[in-house]
Amino acid sequence: MVRLSLSRTAAFGTALLASLPLVAHAAPAALTPPVPPHQKWSFDGPLGQFDQKSLQRGFVVFNEICSSCHGMRSVTYNDLSGIGLSQQAIRDLAHAKQVPGPLDAAGHPTMRPGLPDDHLRSPFPSEAAAAAMMGGVAPPDQSRLAAIQPHGADWLYAFLTGYHMPPPPGAPVVPGKFYNDWADGHLVGMPPPLMDDAVEFPDGTPATATQQARDVTTFLVWASDPHRNDRHRTGLYVFAYLSGLLVLAIAWKRKIWKRGTTRNAQDADD
Amino acid sequence: MNQPESRDEASPSAASPGGPAGWIEHRLPVFSAFRKEYVVFPMPRNLNWLWNFGAILVVVLLLMLATGTFLAMNYTPTSAEAFFSVEAIDRQLSGGWLLRGMHMTGANLFLAALYIHLFRGLYYGSYKAPREMLWLSGLVLLVMVMATAFAGYILPWGQMSYWGADVITKAVGAVPVIGGTLEHVLTGSDHLGDIFLHRFFVLHFLMAFLVVAVVGLHVACVHVTKSNNPVGVEPKTPKDTLPFHPYYTSKDLIGLIVFAMVFCALLFFWPGLLTEPDNYAPADPLHTPANIEPEWYFLPFYGLLQSVPSKFGGLLAAAGSLLVLFALPWLDRSPVRSARFRPICRPALLGLVISFVLLALVGKHHATGTWMLIGRLSALYYFGYFLVILPLAARFEKPRQLPTSLASAKGDA
Numbered sequence: 167m168v169r170l171s172l173s174r175t176a177a178f179g180t181a182l183l184a185s186l187p188l189v190a191h192a193a194p195a196a197l198t199p200p201v202p203p204h205q206k207w208s209f210d211g212p213l214g215q216f217d218q219k220s221l222q223r224g225f226v227v228f229n230e231i232c233s234s235c236h237g238m239r240s241v242t243y244n245d246l247s248g249i250g251l252s253q254q255a256i257r258d259l260a261h262a263k264q265v266p267g268p269l270d271a272a273g274h275p276t277m278r279p280g281l282p283d284d285h286l287r288s289p290f291p292s293e294a295a296a297a298a299m300m301g302g303v304a305p306p307d308q309s310r311l312a313a314i315q316p317h318g319a320d321w322l323y324a325f326l327t328g329y330h331m332p333p334p335p336g337a338p339v340v341p342g343k344f345y346n347d348w349a350d351g352h353l354v355g356m357p358p359p360l361m362d363d364a365v366e367f368p369d370g371t372p373a374t375a376t377q378q379a380r381d382v383t384t385f386l387v388w389a390s391d392p393h394r395n396d397r398h399r400t401g402l403y404v405f406a407y408l409s410g411l412l413v414l415a416i417a418w419k420r421k422i423w424k425r426g427t428t429r430n431a432q433d434a435d436d
Numbered sequence: 437m438n439q440p441e442s443r444d445e446a447s448p449s450a451a452s453p454g455g456p457a458g459w460i461e462h463r464l465p466v467f468s469a470f471r472k473e474y475v476v477f478p479m480p481r482n483l484n485w486l487w488n489f490g491a492i493l494v495v496v497l498l499l500m501l502a503t504g505t506f507l508a509m510n511y512t513p514t515s516a517e518a519f520f521s522v523e524a525i526d527r528q529l530s531g532g533w534l535l536r537g538m539h540m541t542g543a544n545l546f547l548a549a550l551y552i553h554l555f556r557g558l559y560y561g562s563y564k565a566p567r568e569m570l571w572l573s574g575l576v577l578l579v580m581v582m583a584t585a586f587a588g589y590i591l592p593w594g595q596m597s598y599w600g601a602d603v604i605t606k607a608v609g610a611v612p613v614i615g616g617t618l619e620h621v622l623t624g625s626d627h628l629g630d631i632f633l634h635r636f637f638v639l640h641f642l643m644a645f646l647v648v649a650v651v652g653l654h655v656a657c658v659h660v661t662k663s664n665n666p667v668g669v670e671p672k673t674p675k676d677t678l679p680f681h682p683y684y685t686s687k688d689l690i691g692l693i694v695f696a697m698v699f700c701a702l703l704f705f706w707p708g709l710l711t712e713p714d715n716y717a718p719a720d721p722l723h724t725p726a727n728i729e730p731e732w733y734f735l736p737f738y739g740l741l742q743s744v745p746s747k748f749g750g751l752l753a754a755a756g757s758l759l760v761l762f763a764l765p766w767l768d769r770s771p772v773r774s775a776r777f778r779p780i781c782r783p784a785l786l787g788l789v790i791s792f793v794l795l796a797l798v799g800k801h802h803a804t805g806t807w808m809l810i811g812r813l814s815a816l817y818y819f820g821y822f823l824v825i826l827p828l829a830a831r832f833e834k835p836r837q838l839p840t841s842l843a844s845a846k847g848d849a
Contacts, residue, residue, distance in 0.1 A: 240523040
């Protein structure tokens with residue numbers, strides 16, 4: 167249950183791997199996967215907040231690269247207002263996608279432009295079709311990827327920046343598989359998705375592969391927990407309110423019990 | 437604050453209001469009954485903070501009903517749609533994340549508060565005469581709440597929901613003779629699907645309201661026998677008691693606020709402590725997760741289930757660990773209630789708590805290697821405490837001197 171958060175010991179230096187896992191968790195010892203290096207994220211911790219600019223850049227990466235294979239089926243275009251997209255931008259974005267519509271009069275499938283309420287569907291017609299087309303394994307849905315994956319953000323970032331082309335000497339070479347430090351068995355079907363300047367960020371940030379990895383990781387964490395900013399902020403207000411209430415309640419209780427105990431002490435003296 | 441504090445039972449007529457309230461009072465004396473049971477109701481004057489959990493549990497139960505009602509309005513109990521309807525509550529429904537967060541945190545803290553409440557009863561001997569019915573109704577509640585929690589955990593239909601249900605229904609199938617039938621009654625078909633999910637949705641909803649009914653009985657019991665207290669000696673004179681209001685209303689309020697703070701810390705800041713990440717993947721009958729693990733509040737029973745070599749034996753041990761509590765008032769014949777005055781019972785009860793926690797750890801580690809041994813020793817101690825230590829202690833233990841009255845008993849906690 168505590169799998170995600172407890173074993174974080176900071177190892178900030180860039181290439182310094184292997185932070186010590188302080189808390190050995192329940193996974194069988196022999197198969198314990200290595201812990202990805204901890205990165206500094208603005209959304210970490212009990213009060214963390216997503217950086218809206220980074221979320222918007224991350225969405226560009228998702229929209230132009232990831233979404234060509236991965237779906238995010240629990241998320242709607244409307245939900246993107248949570249990363250600061252305007253209603254107009256959301257309508258335009260949805261409208262640019264073609265989604266399956268109702269059958270036409272002759273019973274043939276049709277396509278229609280997307281609407282803000284539509285979900286970010288997988289580009290494949292079905293899971294089986296995706297698996298068949300992608301070398302046996304369907305690209306996983308990304309709605310809750312960052313929540314399900316142990317070490318969430320840190321692992322995603324390590325993975326996205328962990329490809330080696332060509333693979334290190336001695337590594338097994340399997341056609342259609344790519345070498346990645348953080349993949350299970352170091353081989354993964356997904357080719358390195360991020361390359362310098364493969365996308366262009368509207369805010370002018372240089373689109374290096376590592377910048378893209380950071381931003382899309384932020385976006386994926388947001389997708390797995392879209393109300394985190396609200397949750398943390400609401401929590402602070404509620405806590406402030408409860409603290410005030412607690413002070414009053416303690417004052418009230420003290421006043422009452424003082425009266426009760428002194429009176430009863432007198433009673434006892436009688 | 438300006439309530440009269442006469443500690444004798446105020447005559448109902450004195451409190452009888454006029455006007456419409458008087459009209460009602462004359463026909464259904466709710467006002468005098470409320471006054472008698474919740475205003476002037478005599479409480480032992482020496483209750484400590486462990487006595488806050490009854491009120492806390494009532495409030496959490498109401499919160500569960502309130503949030504659960506609105507969650508149910510947005511939930512679809514089919515195997516194809518359940519997971520995504522919960523996702524929609526969490527993401528698209530306005531305020532849905534808060535609603536669901538409160539319900540999930542509430543479920544966890546309800547069980548936590550229940551365990552503390554139960555421990556208090558064990559420690560201060562609140563199960564002894566004349567409070568046996570209070571104890572038994574409380575245990576019925578514990579079992580009902582556990583069943584409700586189990587049914588509720590199935591509803592999001594994630595991987596842990598599915599595979600947890602799979603483990604439990606198969607365990608039920610291990611009961612000799614009727615196991616197969618019982619399993620079929622639970623699952624409704626030969627696989628865990630629409631019928632099963634719909635059935636448990638209805639059960640979850642129904643059980644929640646049955647719990648409210650039994651809470652009514654439980655509270656009625658405590659109003660008949662009055663509260664036990666940390667010393668375990670009955671109040672003898674009015675000096676030993678204080679009216680419920682404002683003394684214990686003010687004290688309960690503080691307890692509630694502190695509890696609400698813990699609740700909010702988990703809900704708003706550390707929700708990851710209570711959620712199982714695997715349950716955010718939709719149920720997949722073809723893909724068994726590497727590590728099937730129940731929620732923390734079932735871990736001790738899961739530990740028992742796994743410590744016993746036979747499947748049915750494990751089931752008996754897990755069920756027996758609850759059943760033995762029902763016999764407790766008749767196993768512990770010592771006239772002394774509070775463990776404070778019982779030199780054998782007190783450390784032995786501490787051992788019981790340790791064995792319970794150890795069993796939870798055993799459950800977490802699937803009773804592998806040394807954990808198996810620890811699990812068996814803990815199970816032995818758990819049952820030994822009730823079946824051997826308590827009956828023997830009643831005979832051979834020399835209790836410490838009991839105070840003559842509550843007013844004279846100094847030193848709390």
